[in-house]
Amino acid sequence: MPVSLIIDASTLHSVCEHLYNNTETYFDMLTCITGVDNGAEANSMEVIYHLYSIPFNHSLMLKVILPRENPEVETITTIWKSANWLEREVYDMFGIVFTNHPDLRRILMPADWKGYPLRKDYKHEETYRGIKIDS
Amino acid sequence: MKATQYIAAPDNLVSSEPNKFDAAKLRSEEMIINLGPQHPSTHGVLRLEVLSDGEIIKEVVPHIGYLHRCFEKHTESLPYNQIIPFVDRMDYLAAMNSEHAYAMGVERMLGITNQIPKRVEYIRVLVAELNRIASHLVGVGAYGLDLGAFTPFFWIMRDREHILRLLEWACGARMLYNYIWIGGLYYDLPVGFEQQCRAFITYFAPKAIELEQLLVDNKIFIDRTANVGVLPLNLAINCGATGPMLRGSGLRFDLRKVDGYSVYPEIDFEVPVGEGKMGTTGDCWDRTWVRVREIHESLHIISQCLDKLENECKRTREFDPQAIIPKKIRPQAQEIYVRAENPKGELGYYFRADGKSDIPFRCKVRACSFVNLSILPELCKGVLLADLIAILGSIDIVLGEVDR
Numbered sequence: 001m002p003v004s005l006i007i008d009a010s011t012l013h014s015v016c017e018h019l020y021n022n023t024e025t026y027f028d029m030l031t032c033i034t035g036v037d038n039g040a041e042a043n044s045m046e047v048i049y050h051l052y053s054i055p056f057n058h059s060l061m062l063k064v065i066l067p068r069e070n071p072e073v074e075t076i077t078t079i080w081k082s083a084n085w086l087e088r089e090v091y092d093m094f095g096i097v098f099t100n101h102p103d104l105r106r107i108l109m110p111a112d113w114k115g116y117p118l119r120k121d122y123k124h125e126e127t128y129r130g131i132k133i134d135s
Numbered sequence: 136m137k138a139t140q141y142i143a144a145p146d147n148l149v150s151s152e153p154n155k156f157d158a159a160k161l162r163s164e165e166m167i168i169n170l171g172p173q174h175p176s177t178h179g180v181l182r183l184e185v186l187s188d189g190e191i192i193k194e195v196v197p198h199i200g201y202l203h204r205c206f207e208k209h210t211e212s213l214p215y216n217q218i219i220p221f222v223d224r225m226d227y228l229a230a231m232n233s234e235h236a237y238a239m240g241v242e243r244m245l246g247i248t249n250q251i252p253k254r255v256e257y258i259r260v261l262v263a264e265l266n267r268i269a270s271h272l273v274g275v276g277a278y279g280l281d282l283g284a285f286t287p288f289f290w291i292m293r294d295r296e297h298i299l300r301l302l303e304w305a306c307g308a309r310m311l312y313n314y315i316w317i318g319g320l321y322y323d324l325p326v327g328f329e330q331q332c333r334a335f336i337t338y339f340a341p342k343a344i345e346l347e348q349l350l351v352d353n354k355i356f357i358d359r360t361a362n363v364g365v366l367p368l369n370l371a372i373n374c375g376a377t378g379p380m381l382r383g384s385g386l387r388f389d390l391r392k393v394d395g396y397s398v399y400p401e402i403d404f405e406v407p408v409g410e411g412k413m414g415t416t417g418d419c420w421d422r423t424w425v426r427v428r429e430i431h432e433s434l435h436i437i438s439q440c441l442d443k444l445e446n447e448c449k450r451t452r453e454f455d456p457q458a459i460i461p462k463k464i465r466p467q468a469q470e471i472y473v474r475a476e477n478p479k480g481e482l483g484y485y486f487r488a489d490g491k492s493d494i495p496f497r498c499k500v501r502a503c504s505f506v507n508l509s510i511l512p513e514l515c516k517g518v519l520l521a522d523l524i525a526i527l528g529s530i531d532i533v534l535g536e537v538d539r
Contacts, residue, residue, distance in 0.1 A: 004470070028372050032472070032501035034485045048485070050472055050501070054372065054386070057393060061472065082375030085509040093207070103155075108200040108538060110151035117208055129151065130144055 004048075004061035012064055013074045019051065019060070020079050027051040027060060030080035035090040037068070039120040045071050047096060066096065075101040093118040154184050155196045164188050168520070172201050176281045176524045179534030181508075183527075187520060195515040195523065197508060202538040210498040215241050215464045216317055218498070223311040225500065226536040228273055231266035231302070232477045234315040235259050239396060240473035240484045241317045244466035250459050254448035255319055256398045258456075261332070261440040262302060262314065264433040268339075269298045270478035271426045271433075272346075274531040278423060279350045281528040282359050287350045294342055297335050304328065317464060320456035329441050336434055336441075343434070347427050351420075360423065361414030364514045364526035368417065374510045377503055378480030379429070380530065383409040383422035390476035402439050404432045419529035426531070429478075465493050479503045479531055500539060504532040 007015050019027045032050040049062040064073055075098040077083045087098045088107040095116035098104060106113065114125055124133050158167055171182040180201035186194040206225060210218050222237045223230040238259075242248050276291030299309045304325055306314035314321050350356055366376065371384040381388055389406040391399040407428035409421030444450075468490030474483040480503025487497040507530050514526050 030375060031474075031481065032483055032485065032499070034497070034499040036487060036497050050483070050485070054388060059472070061470075080375070081370075081373050081513070082506055082509065085505065089505075105155070106200075108203045110200070111153055112151060117205070118211075129146075 003059075004063060006063045006065065009064045009066060009073045012062075013076060013079075015062070016049070016076050016079050019062075025053065026055060027053045029054060030076070030082050030086070031059075033083065033086040033090055035094040035096055035118065037094060037119045040068070043068050045094060045096060047073060047090060049076070071096040072099055073097075074099050077101060092116070095119070152182070152198050152200070156184065156186050156194070161186075165193065170523075172198075176528065178277065178528070178532055181532070181534055181537070183511075183523070185520070185523065190520050192515050192518055192520055192523060195512050197511055199505075199508070199534075199537050202534050204539065206539040207497075207499060210495055212494065214493040215466075215495065218495075219316065220311065220313050223313060224535060225502065225539055226270075226477060226479065226482075226504070226533050227310055228533055229266050229270040229478045230310060230312050231263045231315065232270075232475070233482060234312065235263045235397070236473065236475035236477070236482050237484060238315045238317050239475060240471065240486060241464065241466070243473060244469060244471055244486060244488060245317075245461060245464065247318055247459065247461070251318065252448075252454075252456075252458070253398070254444065254450075254454060255456055257440045257443050257448055258320060258324055259315055260398055260402070261437055261444070262305065262312075264436045264440070265298050265302060265332075267478045268430050268433045268437075269295045271430050272298075274478070275346070275350065275423055275426050275430075278528040278531070279356070281524050282356065284350055284353070284356060287346060290342070290346060290349070294339055294346075297339070301328070301332060301335060304331075316457070316460055318460040319458065323450060323454060323456050324444070326450070329445050332437065332441055336438055340431075340434055343427070343430050351424055351427050357413050357420060359525055360419035360529065362418050363414075363522050364419045364518070364529060365415045366417040366510065366514060370513065371417065371510075374513060375506045376480070376510055377506070378477065379422050379425045380480065380507050380510070382407065383425045384417035385409050385411075385421075390474060390481060394474070396475060402436050404436050407432065419525050422529045422531075463493065466490070474501070477503055479533065479536070480507055502536045502539060504530075504534075504536040505539075508532050508537055 019025045029052045031052050034048040036046040038044045045066045045068055047064045051060045087101055090096050091104055092106045092109055115122055156167055165188055168185040168187055171177040172180040182198040184196040185192055206221055209221055222233045226233050272291040272295045276288045279287040303309050306312045366384050368384045368386055371381050385408050387406050387408050407425050409416050409425055413420045466488040470487040472485045474481050482503055483501030485499040486495055489496045515523055
């Protein structure tokens with residue numbers, strides 16, 4: 001069972017840099033980034049970073065809690081290259097903006113898709129480019 | 136198309152996935168080459184936008200999402216046991232392995248991991264390893280096809296058919312099984328399966344060596360793949376590569392050994408790694424070689440599973456593989472990340488349960504093909520256009536899993 005840690009969004013980059021460089025933690029692999037929408041009641045979103053250290057064989061869940069309006073967090077692509085596509089996916093599905101990301105475009109959905117599908121209050125459009133969307 | 140389904144308008148015919156590079160802003164020697172999404176060597180519906188200077192590639196931009204089927208959205212409205220068929224459809228070449236990982240994750244949430252009977256666990260490992268062989272066969276054979284070797288593809292399809300027939304006999308489906316259930320299995324193995332499976336091993340072991348001699352040790356194949364697409368180990372780890380991609384770069388890292396899930400600790404097998412035999416460690420040849428060696432290791436695992444299934448964990452009249460399947464699957468409020476070694480890399484599931492419903496609050500898949508494919512732009516800087524196909528094929532992606 002991995003340890004989980006909730007940190008402030010503004011400190012994310014420096015915390016990650018420390019975890020990556022420190023010889024006692026040495027989290028050399030960013031396995032996964034998950035976005036979670038807690039819904040309108042809780043009015044918050046989460047970004048969860050799953051880190052793994054190959055030499056020490058331990059893993060860590062790093063959590064950042066963001067508001068549902070204009071969620072923003074700094075990118076960590078400068079530390080782990082695997083963050084590039086994983087962050088794009090979270091942006092695509094939740095609309096969480098990763099500042100300073102080198103190439104923040106939609107990845108799975110079409111570029112002109114409206115809305116962020118994995119938000120709990122997402123309502124899809126009636127049609128997409130003239131094609132009726134069945135629900 | 137019916138008029139109600141599609142409204143014709145000129146605006147609707149514009150590309151929904153625009154190029155990243157603007158053709159008007161290119162320098163005079165640069166050009167954009169579009170590859171896919173309907174191209175046989177992209178292994179599915181992958182589109183690559185290549186910015187090239189003559190034959191030299193400057194930048195590759197993969198455009199994915201053409202096979203996006205909203206897996207994660209679907210999981211928000213389905214109970215845990217009904218998600219299993221959706222899991223099959225992600226990596227459709229290795230559905231058993233995905234099911235195994237998924238079932239393990241939900242069992243861990245319910246806290247019934249220790250109650251699973253040994254026979255069920257051995258059957259799970261047996262079918263997962265059979266599926267691993269089938270997946271690697273397609274990976275290696277289709278890679279030969281990409282590089283112009285036509286014969287091996289027919290050979291692997293012939294041998295893979297035996298595996299698919301065995302799995303069809305066990306569960307009724309050829310590729311999308313829905314066989315491993317949370318807490319057990321759909322059926323026990325059919326009577327006589329063990330003997331047929333042994334007959335398959337006897338038949339297939341020499342064929343695997345033959346395939347290795349025909350394709351991997353072939354001079355033309357070596358010339359096309361050795362020293363091409365070299366992925367250094369530090370870059371591989373930093374980019375999140377797993378599976379044969381990571382092992383091809385020389386790190387002995389296999390989750391079956393590291394995590395020791397299911398009954399893998401009781402089974403003896405080796406983890407092959409790339410050694411740079413034909414060129415540099417981490418080149419396309421090494422990755423393919425690792426896959427071929429893993430086929431042999433999987434055969435070794437299967438024969439050990441069969442030994443157990445015929446002796447200690449024998450089939451009995453009373454044995455019911457559905458005995459401890461929970462009637463109601465409602466985990467307590469928690470979050471968990473589960474991972475397992477799929478043929479293509481680390482498959483991870485992140486679950487969050489709220490403890491109030493049978494439906495996961497969030498189920499996220501860490502798809503190995505998705506992360507492995509994200510390395511392609513790094514690997515392709517400055518290589519020849521002809522090597523792009525060699526590099527792409529060596530990653531061994533399944534678009535069903537990339538797009539989910």
